[in-house]
Amino acid sequence: MSNRVVRKISRADAEVIRALGEQGVATIHEAQGRTGVLRRYMRPIYPSARVAGSAMTVLCPAGDNLMIHAAVEVCEPGDVLIVAPSLESTHGMFGELLATSCRAHGVAGLVIDAGVRDVTDITAMNFPVWSKAISAEGTMKSGAGSVNVEIVCAGAVVCPGDVIVGDQDGVVIVKREAATEVARLGAERISREEKSRERLRAGELGLDFYGLRKKLNELGIDYVDEE
Numbered sequence: 001m002s003n004r005v006v007r008k009i010s011r012a013d014a015e016v017i018r019a020l021g022e023q024g025v026a027t028i029h030e031a032q033g034r035t036g037v038l039r040r041y042m043r044p045i046y047p048s049a050r051v052a053g054s055a056m057t058v059l060c061p062a063g064d065n066l067m068i069h070a071a072v073e074v075c076e077p078g079d080v081l082i083v084a085p086s087l088e089s090t091h092g093m094f095g096e097l098l099a100t101s102c103r104a105h106g107v108a109g110l111v112i113d114a115g116v117r118d119v120t121d122i123t124a125m126n127f128p129v130w131s132k133a134i135s136a137e138g139t140m141k142s143g144a145g146s147v148n149v150e151i152v153c154a155g156a157v158v159c160p161g162d163v164i165v166g167d168q169d170g171v172v173i174v175k176r177e178a179a180t181e182v183a184r185l186g187a188e189r190i191s192r193e194e195k196s197r198e199r200l201r202a203g204e205l206g207l208d209f210y211g212l213r214k215k216l217n218e219l220g221i222d223y224v225d226e227e
Helices: 014-023 025-031 066-074 096-104 119-124 176-201 212-218
Strands: 051-060 079-085 109-116 129-134 151-153 156-158 163-167 170-174
Touching: 014 025, 014 051, 014 163, 014 176, 025 163, 025 170, 025 176, 051 066, 051 151, 066 079, 066 096, 079 151, 079 163, 096 119, 109 163, 156 170, 170 176
Parallel strands: 051 079, 079 109, 109 129
Antiparallel strands: 051 163, 151 156, 163 170
C-alpha cells in the first residue's frame, strides 16, 4: 500500500456526534457491548478535557510528526486527529505550535499513541489531548506516512470518519456506520441508570433490584453472624 493523504472522508451526523459526546466514554463503552475503548494508558493531559468528533487518522513513523502537519491541512472543523506511530514511541510528537495550528483550522482535539510536549501551554489553550506519554524528546519531519487510512491506535482499529469520544475516563471509538444506533442505546442506558439512581438514593439495595441475591446463592456464598 502506498503512502497517501486522502482528502475527503465520510462523517457521522453532527447531532449524533454531539449526543455521543454528552453521553461520555463509559456509557458508550457499555452501550456498544463493552467495545471500542483505547488502552488504559491513554490519558487526558488535563482532567477537564473532553472531545467528540470525527476521526482524522494519521499513520506516521515513530518520532516523526510530518504527517500530523499534513493531516491538519485536510481537517474540517470538529475533526479529531488520531495518531498511530508505525512503531512504539514515546517521543513528544505534538507540542504548542502544532496545537496552535490545529486551533486555527478548527481541529477539536488530539488522540496520540505516543508522547506530547509543551503540556502547560496546550492546557492553557484548553486544547484537549489524550496521549500515551508526556515527553520533551523531540521529533523529525522527514518520514513518509498516510492520512485517512485504517489504523490501529492503542489497541483499537480506527477508520477515517469513525466517531471519537474522549473524557476523563479515556477514549472510545464508535464506528461511523453504527453511530446513530449506539447513540440511541446510550440514551436508553442513561434513562435506565437514572431510575436505578433514584432507587439507590431511596436506600434500596442493588442486591435486591439487580437480583444479585440469587447469584450469591448460586456461588455458594454463606452468610454467618461471626467468624
